[in-house]
Amino acid sequence: MPEILERNIHSHSLLHASAPVHLPDRVEPKRLHTEEMVLNIGPQHPSTHGVLRLEVVLDGEVVVDVIPHIGYLHRCFEKHAENLTYPQVLPYVDRMDYIAAMSGEHGYVTAVERLLYIEVPEKVEYIRVLFAELQRIASHLIAIGTFGMDSGAFTPFLYCFRDRETILEMFEKTCGARFLYNYMWVGGLSHDLHPDVLPMCRDFLKKSRATHQEINDLLTFNHIFVERTAGIGVLDREVAINGGASGPMLRSCGVKWDIRKDDPYSIYDRFEWEVAIGSSDRGEPGDSFNRHWVRMQEWEQSLNIIEQILEQFPRQDATDVQSAIPKRLKPPEGEIYSRTETPRGELGYYIVSNGDVKPWRVKVRSPAFSNLSLLPLLSRGYLVADLIVILGSIDIVLGEVDR
Amino acid sequence: MGFLDHMELPVLPTDKTGEGNVIVTSLDTLFNWSRLSSLWQMSFGLACCAIEMMSTAAAHYDMMRFGVIPRPSPRQSDVIIISGTVTLKMASRVKMLYEQMADPKYVISMGNCSNCGGPYWEYGYHVLRGVDRVIPVDVYIPGCPPRPEALLEGLMKLQEKVRAQGKDIEFTE
Amino acid sequence: MEQLGIIERLQSAFGETLGVWHASNSESAYARRMGSFFQVSDPARLLELAFFLRDEPALAFDSLLLLSSVDHGDGSLSVVYHLESTVYRHQIVLKITRPMAQARVPSVTSVWSHANWQEREAWDMMGIRFEGHPDHRRILLEEDYPGHPLRKYFKEPDFYHGMKVPN
Numbered sequence: 001m002p003e004i005l006e007r008n009i010h011s012h013s014l015l016h017a018s019a020p021v022h023l024p025d026r027v028e029p030k031r032l033h034t035e036e037m038v039l040n041i042g043p044q045h046p047s048t049h050g051v052l053r054l055e056v057v058l059d060g061e062v063v064v065d066v067i068p069h070i071g072y073l074h075r076c077f078e079k080h081a082e083n084l085t086y087p088q089v090l091p092y093v094d095r096m097d098y099i100a101a102m103s104g105e106h107g108y109v110t111a112v113e114r115l116l117y118i119e120v121p122e123k124v125e126y127i128r129v130l131f132a133e134l135q136r137i138a139s140h141l142i143a144i145g146t147f148g149m150d151s152g153a154f155t156p157f158l159y160c161f162r163d164r165e166t167i168l169e170m171f172e173k174t175c176g177a178r179f180l181y182n183y184m185w186v187g188g189l190s191h192d193l194h195p196d197v198l199p200m201c202r203d204f205l206k207k208s209r210a211t212h213q214e215i216n217d218l219l220t221f222n223h224i225f226v227e228r229t230a231g232i233g234v235l236d237r238e239v240a241i242n243g244g245a246s247g248p249m250l251r252s253c254g255v256k257w258d259i260r261k262d263d264p265y266s267i268y269d270r271f272e273w274e275v276a277i278g279s280s281d282r283g284e285p286g287d288s289f290n291r292h293w294v295r296m297q298e299w300e301q302s303l304n305i306i307e308q309i310l311e312q313f314p315r316q317d318a319t320d321v322q323s324a325i326p327k328r329l330k331p332p333e334g335e336i337y338s339r340t341e342t343p344r345g346e347l348g349y350y351i352v353s354n355g356d357v358k359p360w361r362v363k364v365r366s367p368a369f370s371n372l373s374l375l376p377l378l379s380r381g382y383l384v385a386d387l388i389v390i391l392g393s394i395d396i397v398l399g400e401v402d403r
Numbered sequence: 404m405g406f407l408d409h410m411e412l413p414v415l416p417t418d419k420t421g422e423g424n425v426i427v428t429s430l431d432t433l434f435n436w437s438r439l440s441s442l443w444q445m446s447f448g449l450a451c452c453a454i455e456m457m458s459t460a461a462a463h464y465d466m467m468r469f470g471v472i473p474r475p476s477p478r479q480s481d482v483i484i485i486s487g488t489v490t491l492k493m494a495s496r497v498k499m500l501y502e503q504m505a506d507p508k509y510v511i512s513m514g515n516c517s518n519c520g521g522p523y524w525e526y527g528y529h530v531l532r533g534v535d536r537v538i539p540v541d542v543y544i545p546g547c548p549p550r551p552e553a554l555l556e557g558l559m560k561l562q563e564k565v566r567a568q569g570k571d572i573e574f575t576e
Numbered sequence: 577m578e579q580l581g582i583i584e585r586l587q588s589a590f591g592e593t594l595g596v597w598h599a600s601n602s603e604s605a606y607a608r609r610m611g612s613f614f615q616v617s618d619p620a621r622l623l624e625l626a627f628f629l630r631d632e633p634a635l636a637f638d639s640l641l642l643l644s645s646v647d648h649g650d651g652s653l654s655v656v657y658h659l660e661s662t663v664y665r666h667q668i669v670l671k672i673t674r675p676m677a678q679a680r681v682p683s684v685t686s687v688w689s690h691a692n693w694q695e696r697e698a699w700d701m702m703g704i705r706f707e708g709h710p711d712h713r714r715i716l717l718e719e720d721y722p723g724h725p726l727r728k729y730f731k732e733p734d735f736y737h738g739m740k741v742p743n
């Protein structure tokens with residue numbers, strides 16, 4: 001028997017220690033002598049989604065341990081926030097989670113508005129939620145596309161980017177920027193909605209449902225893809241809660257927890273939609289496939305929300321979107337922890353104010369940071385190739401991990 | 404943009420059959436032409452600008468029509484696009500990547516961050532104010548982030564620069 | 577459970593001297609809920625308190641939302657714990673303040689594993705030691721970076737590994 005085959009059987013038996021390994025009768029499984037090896041992945045590596053470095057301890061091809069090294073993109077957000085006034089912090093918020101800048105902005109302005117106790121006009125809320133949901137789809141599109149790439153499928157990436165361009169076009173029409181917007185201001189918005197956006201949205205709804213179907217056919221239910229992802233990197237429900245997982249990562253374990261429903265902000269309580277959770281139809285709850293599957297479902301739910309926004313949108317409302325913006329932004333002394341649901345999970349801002357125009361301290365609970373900290377736990381005992389799939393399924397944005 | 408448009412020496416008249424064509428040119432022109440039409444780029448993203456670089460590489464803007472193909476290894480690539488904020492922790496790695504590339508190599512600095520520190524210019528205690536403090540840069544692209552069109556323009560500027568290499572022609576803006 | 581009820585429960589278990597409740601007087605209900613905090617006076621009892629909060633069936637704080645650190649600018653540092661129960665959906669905020677010279681608190685990594693990286697970050701940025709942490713290293717900056725940058729009087733180095741840092 002060739003040695004390579006023997007090796008594979010050996011690593012297979014390591015993986016599924018409880019499962020009986022069917023060996024041909026003649027072959028005696030020989031314990032191969034293996035040595036632990038350290039493999040360095042990153043910081044420049046196409047599948048680390050940016051500048052993440054993984055120190056992987058391997059036994060043959062089996063991952064024994066992973067030590068993530070982060071901080072290669074630490075851009076000192078919290079120091080900047082202490083040195084700038086509340087509205088000036090916004091552009092930096094954009095640059096933190098750069099794939100879902102609108103969602104990040106929504107979180108920050110909600111936090112400051114809660115600290116100041118400002119009521120914003122209804123129309124502003126509608127535009128905010130519309131854009132936050134569009135952004136959620138755009139972000140999930142990137143997550144799905146790159147996850148496809150990580151598991152060996154290139155085509156979905158192109159489809160996803162094509163659709164994302166449509167969303168970016170809507171944002172661009174309204175506020176002039178393609179993906180770092182500085183659009184949601186504390187108490188209002190920088191521009192009113194462009195008149196073309198609502199019709200474009202309606203168009204997009206139709207097209208996006210078709211793409212959703214397409215991606216499902218191409219990727220989600222593709223046998224190779226399911227084989228590659230189902231049952232890989234299983235996260236336990238209790239471990240997830242204890243370890244601070246949130247967003248699709250937590251929901252894929254079967255926990256119905258979504259800040260939009262469980263601690264509602266903005267006007268999310270006006271819409272009918274379902275919280276997507278992982279199931280055991282394919283794979284098992286908490287595995288890589290279900291993380292992808294939750295994203296696919298959330299995409300659909302976001303489309304439902306957008307549909308309802310289009311129905312309810314106050315078209316006749318001529319309120320100036322800047323009418324509630326305070327002239328001088330000076331919150332009272334105090335502190336607050338405010339959280340919102342971004343595509344990656346629970347984004348929290350802990351703001352301490354000492355009654356000045358600048359915040360005394362801003363600390364960010366970054367969902368990607370917390371989710372990434374579970375990577376060593378998820379990937380022990382799988383193969384190196386699975387490690388890349390697991391990392392892709394977590395959907396990290398290094399800007400947010402490192403801040 | 405064809406090769407024949409940029410001949411310095413007259414092209415010999417060809418016969419009607421198309422066989423036995425002879426092109427006379429200088430070796431420099433030929434080399435430069437081949438270099439500029441297949442600028443392999445190192446697929447290396449740093450921060451937000453990298454997302455714009457990805458958009459440029461995807462179907463809508465399609466960077467490949469300029470012969471720019473992403474390569475995952477520095478040893479196979481001709482141009483490195485520094486797309487994003489270079490932090491102090493990353494700077495030595497960027498330098499090492501640059502040193503691993505084979506000559507001739509080019510550097511495009513994409514976005515304000517790698518040009519000069521960008522928005523992190525003032526309080527960024529962990530941000531390198533400009534990648535040109537560690538490696539030499541050929542083309543700077545301003546913007547935060549630069550639009551994909553701007554990146555394409557930057558690539559074309561680099562192509563012009565390569566075309567003018569080793570010649571008396573001054574590269575002009 | 578109401579937050580005041582939680583505090584009463586804690587004080588009946590640990591005694592009145594456990595700490596002081598600082599209620600926010602904001603107009604919004606959200607800010608009152610997420611802006612009030614319980615100032616724990618004795619850091620030595622923190623670990624015990626943390627286990628109690630997590631394991632007491634009526635409290636069940638199974639999730640640590642965020643561990644943050646604050647420099648008050650007057651020579652004292654705080655560690656802030658935002659806790660939530662996914663069972664009862666109640667939240668509570670704990671705070672511990674220490675003088676800068678004795679900036680060390682017990683690590684709660686054994687209670688909530690989420691605290692692992694959060695504590696490493698607090699050490700990195702603010703220079704707070706977490707006693708009993710399994711992997712007490714810096715997380716974002718390099719090991720040899722001088723100082724803890726989020727302290728208010730931090731000054732960035734002129735040169736770092738031969739690279740000029742300020743403008």
Ligand code: SF4
Nearest residue numbers: 451487514515516547
């Ligand atoms: S220039 Fe702007 S968009 Fe580019 S990396 Fe820097 S902050 Fe991000």
